Amino acid sequence: MAEPLADWVIERIGQAAELYHRLVMLVAPAGSGKTVALQEVHKRTAAPLVNVNLELSRGMLDLTSRQRALQLPRLLAEIVGASTADVVLLDNLEVLFDVSLKQDPLRLLQGLSRNKTVVAAWSGSIDGEYVVYATPDHPEYKRYPLRDFLYVCASKVERKTSGEICGED
Numbered sequence: 001m002a003e004p005l006a007d008w009v010i011e012r013i014g015q016a017a018e019l020y021h022r023l024v025m026l027v028a029p030a031g032s033g034k035t036v037a038l039q040e041v042h043k044r045t046a047a048p049l050v051n052v053n054l055e056l057s058r059g060m061l062d063l064t065s066r067q068r069a070l071q072l073p074r075l076l077a078e079i080v081g082a083s084t085a086d087v088v089l090l091d092n093l094e095v096l097f098d099v100s101l102k103q104d105p106l107r108l109l110q111g112l113s114r115n116k117t118v119v120a121a122w123s124g125s126i127d128g129e130y131v132v133y134a135t136p137d138h139p140e141y142k143r144y145p146l147r148d149f150l151y152v153c154a155s156k157v158e159r160k161t162s163g164e165i166c167g168e169d
Helices: 002-016 034-045 052-060 065-081 105-112 154-159
Strands: 023-028 049-051 087-091 117-123 125-127 130-133 142-145 150-153
Touching (some): 002 023, 002 034, 002 117, 023 105, 023 125, 023 154, 034 049, 034 087, 034 117, 049 052, 052 065, 105 142, 117 130, 125 150
Parallel strands (some): 023 117, 023 150, 049 087, 087 117
Antiparallel strands (some): 125 130, 130 142
């Protein structure tokens, strides 16, 4: 399924170029092929593929917990900004949801997507008109309206109807 999913992501990258927030969310549960799809997009477009957990962890190693919360947005912007490419692929975003870091993951991603197209692998689901991370009883639970970004939902790629990539058929 990685190739059809990569096709959809590449299509959405083209559509994102016209938007204020050039953010494409690849939404699917963990283990559903998001990383493989992003690797395929990387191979076909030469867009850099960043392991956010790894890179942010490296940057925050010597910081106190308070400094981590304050410096995370800057560190993430530096990681994404280090590439001169117009498109950056972000995988393994779980650190952004760490409660101790006190961040708003979607706002961070939207901020990054004002200067270049950002494709982010979101481990979660689409629930009606919302993108969801974790379950309501989990401390890292987040729920955002599906607006101000484009999305591809891995679980429904095969069921494309009337231009929808994900959502209700």
